[in-house]
Amino acid sequence: MxxxxxxxxxxxxxxxxxxxxxxxxxxxxxxxxxxxxxxxxxxxxxxxxxxxxxxGEPLEQVVGWAEFCGLKISVAPRVFVPRRRSELMVREAVRLLADAPAASVVVDLCCGSGAIGAAITHAVPGVELHAADVEPAAVEVAARNIERFHGQAHLGDLFAALPPRLRGRVRAMAANAPYVPSEEIALMPLEARVHEPLSALDGGRDGLDIQRRVAAEAGEWLAPGGWLLIETSKHQSPYTAALVSAAGLDTYVRRDAEIGGTVVVGRRTG
Incomplete structure (x- = not known):
């Protein structure tokens, strides 16, 4: 904000x-x-x-909104608050979608408030936006935030939440999957570990559990030439990149030291 x-x-x-x-x-x-x-x-x-x-409740949850990429994004108690570092993923997705066909499908996976999907669609009008999360409160808030962009929000566990008709059609998939190692949750600020859902923070023993699942299945949902973007930390980025590469995607890493953002990007070539 x-x-x-x-x-x-x-x-x-x-x-x-x-x-x-x-x-x-x-x-x-x-x-x-x-x-x-x-x-x-x-x-x-x-x-x-x-x-x-x-x-100790996050200010954004208290006042009901957060600023993200110049947009006023609704938030609510027990919903992940969008971080400025995630703006890097938006910028990269917008750049990659510059030459995309009209009505390209964009997916905001592990969407939280839907801020990332909303910001991408605001910058690239005309895309077909879908957002998904395992938390009912997040899906409810995301639906409100992406309604103005004619987006649809879905409840469920990763790809199981998406309409089957999207398989093989997604031009850009942005996944802010949880990547904090389980043992490090206790070291997070009180605002996050008490007032945000654990499912939005805990990435398992090494922080890569959810990223593994995303990387392994994303290729089936991407269109030829489609892009997968996964937010991660600087020190985890080599391991995230290895997961995406192992899934058969051409991979690179983008960083923005000013906002603390790191994104691993993979492209389906076949």
Missing amino acids: TIPRPELGRSPAADPLVARLRAAGCVFAEDEARLLREAESTGGDLESLVARRVA
Whole structure:
């Protein structure tokens, strides 16, 4: 979420809400106070909103939205909050779709709020968007976020959620599959490990369990010349790339150090 500048004319030191947020460890307390007040002005109860934030709930879940690729994306409690690093996957998918045929199929796998699919479709109008997640709350929110792009959200475990008619037709598949090793979940910030679903974070013993499944099956769903994009971490990227290559896809890695993004990309050539 892009944080607005503090309100002019209000002294942060004299603002009890700012002081309360700062005491709770909110680094951008002045800016969060403005967002919480804005949420109150649209029908929220300020005390309830502040109590949730002070208890450690992500600000985006509290106010109900996050900014992603210039879009206002709805979020909700127990739904994965889109990270700025995922904007790299959007940029790369948009670049790859530049010469794609009209009405190309795009899939946002492990979609969470549907932010990635929404951002791709916003930049490449006319694609047929499908989003899928195993979490019912995520699918409900994703459906709202992609409705304006005529997208469809599906509930289920990876490819089992997708309509069979998409098999062999997907031009770009973006998969933000969980990739945190199970033993490292406890080291994550409180906001993530307590308030986001474990299924959106835990990638198994080495963090690659879900990526293995995605890489192994993606080729059956990609159109000839179609692309698979998997977000991963910098140190895991060689292993993710090896999985994608082993599945028979031509593979490369993209990184953006500024936003901390790493994406492994594979192309179906046959």
